[in-house]
Amino acid sequence: MLKIGYKASAEQFEPRTLLKFGVLAEEAGFDSVMISDHFQPWKHTDGHAPYAFAWLGALGERTTRVQIGTSVLTPTFRHHPSMVAQATATLGVLFPGRVILGVGTGESLNEVPATGMEWPAYKERFERLGESVGLIRELWQRDHVSHEGTYYRTENATVYDRPDEQIPIFIAAGGPRMARFAGRSGDGMICTSGKGVELYRDALLPGLVEGAAKAGRDPEKLERMIEVKVSFDLDRARAMEDTRNWAALALPPESKVGVEDPREMERLAAELTAEQAASRWIVSDDAEEHVERIKTYLDLGFDHLVFHAPGEDQPRFLQLYAEQVLPRLRELSPARLG
Template sequence: MTVRIGYKASAEQFAPRELLEFSVEAEERGLDLVAISDHFQPWRHHGGHAPSALTWLGALGQATNRAVLGTSVLTPTLRYHPSIVAQAFGTLGALNPGRVFLGIGSGEAMNETPATGLEFPGPKERRLRLAESIALIRQLWTEERVTFKGDYYETSNATIYDRPDVPVPIFVAASGPLAAKLAGRVGDGFICTSGKDPALYTTLLDNVAEGATAAGRDLSAIRRMIEIKVSYDRDLDYAYRACHWWAALALTSDQKTGIEDPLEMERVADANADKAHTRFIVSNDPQEVVDRIGTYLDLGFQDLVIHGPGADQRRFLAQFTDDVLPALRDRAKLATAGTDPGAES
């Protein structure tokens, strides 16, 4: 499969219009994908943002011509009923044929609980909800007059009247083995994020393969997407400082699980700001960035969504696409040709 290199539209950090302008520039500078997070509340209360991804993607589709657009990720189980997600992405796919993907995950308390007032479910229920939502969305995209009675969701004679001729692929996000197996069983793609224990990625990809095999599916048809956190700048001190806004990403699962208030998340993140850079590739050396991203290419990832943390996104886009992107594309060609050790053909 062809490697695609994309831009992470950081909805938690930037207002909708500004984010749109950055994403248009990313396409103009040659990037292939734009992926937006779908948060109801951001990681930080002060200076944070949380535009609606569904509305924003409609605007982005009209403002761009080529880039593939999607969520990384949206939760189709709590704030949204799966039928509404099916309707919204049916419309987006009809407006932008072949340019839309639906990236989904099991959710975070900070997004779901404040919007609904409901208790955030445990991991097992969230995973079961996610699997059921995928089944319902797919049925709504392929059938008419859908009456669905699941454990969590129901529809009665429901029809999605506007849906694309080219099906919208569903990418399933996973940070653990059971969700990765789900991605292999039912996903058109798999999503994870960079900067964790290298052994985790082998485990996750093995579980994607196990899920695909159990379902009798062709593993090679499942795209592998990874959000790669890169703070590249010709000024190394600037590259380190740029990470501070995203200190929440460096928190351990125990530190952030159950936090529902951006003010509290901001407090905990600021108390650990010295660790913010640990989730990012931080460098002023283009070849070092290419080499470190190359480890993910060698694992078989085909969609690389680059998340630059700094407040000056135009500066990041200009320097990354000028200094890093050409060599990264060359590195990707080697990986897909199978000439790198450990690379998949």
């Protein structure tokens, strides 16, 4: 069954305004509202970075139906796994059946300024995430957990307020290794759009299936979430210009690795042309054509589409989507895996 979500742009809007957008998304018919957990935003000028757990608590109180969660939080450096387990469990008690924990290996932009650490190689980040996910689940399942791992320790640790239902953990994947890990250990996989069909078709989704098969799990029971970057407006020029707010996303990975200052990230993004800034986005002023391009991800097998719009007028986007895009999407179904 297809789920349709709204990405709350925490780095773009101040927290109270962002809450209003989350409420509007539920009213517009979206199924989920997801927020990333940044300590620092992609740009310094007019940037924001609210604490995801606090914001989700406020959103949960203002909504009644939508799933809420992180996409993506890093439970390995500035967040100790035991505190992530406690915070997420509290949300699960407050809003039963509505909470998702999305996790990933992190970015130096968020972790280094908050800790002063030296950013480790990918191997360590991957190992830390694996140990962290295991520890979080253990703390949700039993009392008095004494864990002595490679990176984390607990001693007789108990999370006292836990929901009756297990909270799903979605794992962010940008390559086949993380996708296999999501298949083995996750309840779902998260990735982002605009990186070329080959990555999803030949690496991420097959990796998810492979990881699930090796663990004796059914990949069809794992959600395949993708954040789809869309700029939809009846005025195409406006839709194109809106993508400049998130030009940093179009920077090549080698330009972003090791950049820990939002001012420098902003400077690098400002050097991109409008066409380059828009390269990661589905830019459209025609609903039929827009949905046809989104359908590519459904045909690949993704079943939870979370839409991220770059414009300043989010109520306009939500209204346009509710009227012209969501009804068309509801008529479609995701392809099966395998």
